[in-house]
Amino acid sequence: MSESNAPQRDYQICSRCVMDTSDPWIVFDSQGRCNHCSDFLNQRLAVTAYRTPSNDGLERLLASIPRGRGSHDVVVGVSGGVDSSSVALLAQQAGLRVLAVHLDNGWDTPIALQNVLQLAGLSGITYEAEVLNWKNFKAVQRAFIAAGVPDIELPTDIVIQAALHRAAVRHGICTILSGGNIANEGILPVCWMYNPRDSRYAESILNFAGLPQAFFTPLKFGFRKELRCRLQHRIRTLYPLNQFLYNKDSARQQLISAIGWQSYGGKHCESTYTRFCQLIYQPRRHGIDYRRCHLSADICLNLVTRRQALAELARPAWSDLDVEHDVAFVARKLDYAPAELNAAMANPPRWYVDFNHRQRLLGFAYSSFRLLTGRRKASNF
Amino acid sequence: MLQPRLIPVLLVDAQQQLVKTICFGRRQYIGDPLNAAYVFSGFEADELLVLDIDASTQGRCIPLTFVAALARFTHVPLTVGGGVISLEQIHGLLALGVEKVALSSVLSRDFSFLQQAATRFGSSTISVILNVHVPEKGTPLAWCGRPDISMLGRPLLELALACQEAGAGELLIHAVDRDGQRQGYDVPILAELNRQLAIPLVALGGCGNHGHIADLLKASPLSGVAAGSLFIYAPDTQQVLLHYPLSHHWLQEQLPQLQECWI
Numbered sequence: 001m002s003e004s005n006a007p008q009r010d011y012q013i014c015s016r017c018v019m020d021t022s023d024p025w026i027v028f029d030s031q032g033r034c035n036h037c038s039d040f041l042n043q044r045l046a047v048t049a050y051r052t053p054s055n056d057g058l059e060r061l062l063a064s065i066p067r068g069r070g071s072h073d074v075v076v077g078v079s080g081g082v083d084s085s086s087v088a089l090l091a092q093q094a095g096l097r098v099l100a101v102h103l104d105n106g107w108d109t110p111i112a113l114q115n116v117l118q119l120a121g122l123s124g125i126t127y128e129a130e131v132l133n134w135k136n137f138k139a140v141q142r143a144f145i146a147a148g149v150p151d152i153e154l155p156t157d158i159v160i161q162a163a164l165h166r167a168a169v170r171h172g173i174c175t176i177l178s179g180g181n182i183a184n185e186g187i188l189p190v191c192w193m194y195n196p197r198d199s200r201y202a203e204s205i206l207n208f209a210g211l212p213q214a215f216f217t218p219l220k221f222g223f224r225k226e227l228r229c230r231l232q233h234r235i236r237t238l239y240p241l242n243q244f245l246y247n248k249d250s251a252r253q254q255l256i257s258a259i260g261w262q263s264y265g266g267k268h269c270e271s272t273y274t275r276f277c278q279l280i281y282q283p284r285r286h287g288i289d290y291r292r293c294h295l296s297a298d299i300c301l302n303l304v305t306r307r308q309a310l311a312e313l314a315r316p317a318w319s320d321l322d323v324e325h326d327v328a329f330v331a332r333k334l335d336y337a338p339a340e341l342n343a344a345m346a347n348p349p350r351w352y353v354d355f356n357h358r359q360r361l362l363g364f365a366y367s368s369f370r371l372l373t374g375r376r377k378a379s380n381f
Numbered sequence: 382m383l384q385p386r387l388i389p390v391l392l393v394d395a396q397q398q399l400v401k402t403i404c405f406g407r408r409q410y411i412g413d414p415l416n417a418a419y420v421f422s423g424f425e426a427d428e429l430l431v432l433d434i435d436a437s438t439q440g441r442c443i444p445l446t447f448v449a450a451l452a453r454f455t456h457v458p459l460t461v462g463g464g465v466i467s468l469e470q471i472h473g474l475l476a477l478g479v480e481k482v483a484l485s486s487v488l489s490r491d492f493s494f495l496q497q498a499a500t501r502f503g504s505s506t507i508s509v510i511l512n513v514h515v516p517e518k519g520t521p522l523a524w525c526g527r528p529d530i531s532m533l534g535r536p537l538l539e540l541a542l543a544c545q546e547a548g549a550g551e552l553l554i555h556a557v558d559r560d561g562q563r564q565g566y567d568v569p570i571l572a573e574l575n576r577q578l579a580i581p582l583v584a585l586g587g588c589g590n591h592g593h594i595a596d597l598l599k600a601s602p603l604s605g606v607a608a609g610s611l612f613i614y615a616p617d618t619q620q621v622l623l624h625y626p627l628s629h630h631w632l633q634e635q636l637p638q639l640q641e642c643w644i
């Protein structure tokens with residue numbers, strides 16, 4: 001495999017938001033507006049309560065949660081970041097018995113763990129950890145770098161879902177509360193982060209890197225497993241942060257006053273690898289600037305102007321980061337020589353289309369599921 | 382004024398996995414030791430003790446490439462140990478930026494090595510780990526390295542004084558029977574030993590909560606308290622969650638009271 005199958009395009013940026021052809025599949029309408037902000041405004045906002053005048057959506061959602069058969073009512077995955085910490089706190093404050101599950105994928109930062117500890121100490125929250133076998137997980141992360149795709153965080157996203165559902169089944173809990181939210185994550189190109197439920201894609205990447213499928217087995221959480229969890233175990237995932245106009249800054253303030261939460265620079269920097277992925281790897285190899293997503297969503301929500309967003313993007317994302325130190329640390333953890341990792345980032349990019357996947361089949365499956373349950377489409381898949 | 386050091390202990394096995402042992406036996410997988418060291422460094426731990434627990438049985442030294450990574454990506458004082466048997470190895474470890482090297486099993490074969498090491502590199506860089514077993518009756522017994530019946534003959538105090546005499550910079554007293562039990566330190570034995578010795582003592586083995594540290598330090602102002610479980614598991618659980626600042630704050634608050642006990 002040499003050339004990527006991604007379309008070669010002349011540069012263009014959306015006239016309304018700041019998404020551009022760093023998503024090679026971006027589509028512009030006659031007025032130069034892109035599919036991302038159009039979809040965000042026309043489809044995704046509709047499933048949120050951001051524009052509903054009454055603000056009891058969150059209360060009603062949390063009140064509708066059935067009591068668990070065991071000693072917990074809900075599972076919340078806690079990374080130590082703002083979103084998941086907020087959800088855990090909201091659930092705890094609503095009187096739900098929370099099972100807080102932390103996944104250790106080998107990249108936890110001190111601040112993230114300190115925040116998890118503060119949450120774990122609250123009454124009504126029980127803490128549980130799942131520690132991945134680092135040697136195994138390292139091999140999988142290396143496979144994604146070898147493949148050259150931008151979504152090198154996909155293995156983590158997959159195994160978080162696996163861990164949360166495993167915990168739910170084990171404890172007889174029917175509700176998973178997710179920190180996922182439209183306000184921050186409502187814009188994210190498919191090719192920047194492909195579908196974690198598409199096991200064929202992950203397996204094809206492992207194949208490409210010459211890694212036996214046994215490495216993927218402990219992480220795997222595909223469409224079939226999800227369906228079994230939903231139908232047989234009646235587990236559903238709810239998104240409390242879509243029930244009010246979620247704002248990261250005020251959420252941060254809430255956490256600071258409630259649990260002495262500590263802030264860290266940048267979004268998602270609760271993990272060294274996420275920081276590496278978004279601030280170093282993707283910009284260098286794929287020309288992706290992750291901030292475009294958040295800024296574009298902010299523009300759609302009238303939180304910033306397009307001019308302000310462009311000014312923000314003109315500043316380097318990693319200004320307060322010791323890039324060489326971070327690269328050296330990531331390289332050492334993944335058993336690369338620093339020069340090897342730098343060379344990998346200089347190699348031509350590949351995208352999910354360059355590997356086997358089941359985008360059409362899964363798209364059809366999820367659409368059918370939504371049709372049957374009357375849910376609206378608010379995600380990429 | 383003395384401020385006892387709080388020292389997280391990281392045990393690393395032959396596959397360079399971080400593990401937690403119970404009574405030197407059963408092992409629980411804890412994760413990647415390099416990231417754990419990076420985390421405790423970020424927590425600004427007073428000191429970090431990293432031991433390769435399979436090194437001496439496999440007849441090798443703790444891998445230098447691993448120690449090099451530890452030294453590079455942490456910025457707190459590091460003590461490392463595991464299978465160190467030669468002056469060259471100690472030199473190699475110190476050259477990587479390690480502050481102290483812990484000796485143990487080598488001394489069961491050649492006790493004079495302690496004096497050679499202390500003379501060449503200075504006592505402040507040489508730490509000795511004594512494993513201690515307390516029989517139901519009689520005096521506590523100590524030895525260096527893995528449990529070995531022939532080694533069990535030596536009374537703790539006698540061996541500790543010999544180490545001090547030979548130039549050990551500090552002694553790590555490891556209560557084997559208490560490892561991973563989280564039932565508390567062996568307070569009377571440690572307090573008595575601390576009274577008899579001039580060099581710094583560090584207690585290891587049995588710590589489960591802050592109360593255990595308070596019990597020990599009230600009885601005697603030890604130079605350091607080391608713990609695995611305390612810093613590795615979320616309080617009062619068996620669930621992995623590395624933490625440190627909580628204990629550090631707690632000790633700061635306790636200091637005035639403790640200092641009254643020590644007068």
